[in-house]
Amino acid sequence: MQDNRRDFTENEKMLLHTEVKGRCPLCGDILTHAKNNKINKTFEVAHIYPANPRHDEVVLLANEERLSADVNDMKNVIAVCRKCHRIFDTPRTVEEYRKWFRLKKKLIQDAEVKSAYAVFNIEHEIRFVLERLNEQFLESEIVPLSYNSLKVDQKANNTLPYVIKQSIKRDVVDYFDYVRRIFIEIDKNTPYKFDTLAAQIKGFYSKCMQINQNQEYVYNALVDWINEKTDSYSRKSCEIIVAYFIQDCEVFS
Ligand SMILES: [Zn+2]
Known part of the structure; x- marks a missing residue:
C-alpha cells in the first residue's frame, strides 16, 4: 500500500x-x-x-x-x-x-x-481607564446602574454561557457609570478620543466575528486583546471595558 x-x-x-x-x-x-x-x-x-x-x-x-x-x-x-x-x-x-x-x-x-493584533491597535488612553479602575478608593465613586437598563440579555445568544453573561451584567451594573465618566474626562482633553477607541473596539470585534461567531469566544478574544495591548496590567479591568462596550452596543451589536 x-x-x-x-x-x-x-x-x-x-x-x-x-x-x-x-x-x-x-x-x-x-x-x-x-x-x-x-x-x-x-x-x-x-x-x-x-x-x-x-x-x-x-x-x-x-x-x-x-x-x-x-x-x-x-x-x-x-x-x-x-x-x-x-x-x-x-x-x-x-x-x-x-x-x-x-x-x-x-x-x-x-x-x-x-495575527490580527499587529494590525488592530488601541489608543493608549485605554490604559488610563484601567488605572482608574484600580484606584484604591474606587468604592466611594461607584454609582450602580439599574438592572432594568441592561442590554446584554437582548444581545446574548445561546453561545454565551450563563456564568459569563452574569459576570458581564455585574460589571455593567457596577462600573458602567464610572467608566463613562472616565471617557468624558478623556474627551475633554482630546475631543473624539472616545469615538476613536469605540471604533477600534468595534473593528477588532468585527475581525473576531469573521473568525468565530461564538459569543464566548469573541468575548474572551476581546479581553485577551485589550489585556495584551495594555501589557497585562489588569485582566479584570479589561473584562469591565468589554462589558462597557457590550452595553454601549459596539460589541454584540
Ligand atoms: Zn501527550
Missing part, C-alpha cells in the same frame, strides 16, 4: 511546536528534552484525519468534518507526545477524533486572532 504521509520540514515542525506552546496539548508533557547539552525534540507530528486510513477508519469517519481536504496540510496535523499519538491511533474512535478536531480548530482560530 502506498504511504501518503510526507516529511515535514524543520520549520514546519517548529511552527507546530510553537502552536502548542511546547507542551503536548493532550497530557501537558514537555515536547523537548535536554541531554548532553543538546535540546532534542520528543514530539511527533500526528495526523488528525489519518494519512493512510484503513477501510474501517474511512467508514468510521465518513460523516465527520475535516480540517483540510489534504491530509498533509498543516491544518490537519498537530504536535503531540508519542504516547498520546499512539492512544489516538489505536484504536481510532469518533469521540477522540472530534476532540482533536476541536482542539486543532481552536489553535488555528487563536493564531488567526493573534
